[in-house]
């Protein structure tokens with residue numbers, strides 16, 4: 001696989017995003033990129049493009065790799081336009097590392113953990129991570145990313161399961177976590193489980209509260225239009241009571257061109 005040299009959002013607009021991911025420039029859909037594009041000429045340079053009608057076009061669809069703030073990830077053009085990387089999560093990694101460095105061998109539960117970038121960041125910082133995703137393929141991909149990042153020897157439990165069902169079972173087993181990271185999608189799907197974030201978020205956070213230590217940290221992110229940072233903070237407060245610290249922010253990537261790409265909302269709390 002080719003070497004990797006990082007990430008850049010070059011431009012976005014007119015419903016699309018143009019990103020340099022390692023050695024390739026990718027043009028793909030971005031429904032929240034509502035304004036006009038700014039760097040018009042740059043878009044002609046794209047190596048690969050995705051649209052719903054034609055799928056991927058432009059050339060070589062072989063996997064390649066990107067280095068993101070200390071982890072190396074395999075990128076693979078997927079049938080729905082996904083690549084296996086969520087660069088908008090990188091901005092939370094310094095906060096997570098700080099939480100983990102405060103607590104030697106912190107136990108962290110990462111739900112909807114997908115291809116594992118945040119899991120590997122936590123593991124590299126010294127945490128014992130339980131990585132949960134409902135898709136077997138995503139967990140296998142995350143394990144390849146652990147190999148690529150030279151972190152396969154770190155204490156990570158790789159679990160294919162429904163996040164809600166698994167968390168409830170952990171509570172019954174008496175397991176507790178110093179930190180919980182969760183990025184629930186709009187529609188939850190896993191073997192034997194289907195729910196939506198609209199109706200299921202409260203239940204999910206109640207389950208999370210049931211496995212959190214008294215001074216746990218929680219990072220909740222969501223990418224659903226209409227779920228604002230204040231809604232996520234309110235949902236956390238409803239499940240945990242008033243925490244010691246709470247911050248809530250929009251998730252935004254700013255392109256080199258100056259264009260802005262909104263990608264959801266985040267709320268972070270430290271219980272006590």
Ligand SMILES: C[S@@+](CC[C@H](N)C(=O)[O-])C[C@H]1O[C@@H](n2cnc3c(N)ncnc32)[C@H](O)[C@@H]1O
Nearest residue numbers: 086089112114133134135162163183188189190
């Ligand atoms: C948008 S991705 C999360 C991105 C991830 N946080 C990251 O930064 O790499 C959503 C993930 O949730 C998983 N998922 C969907 N429903 C699930 C469920 N009920 N239980 C566990 N994982 C689920 C999907 O397989 C997918 O990998």
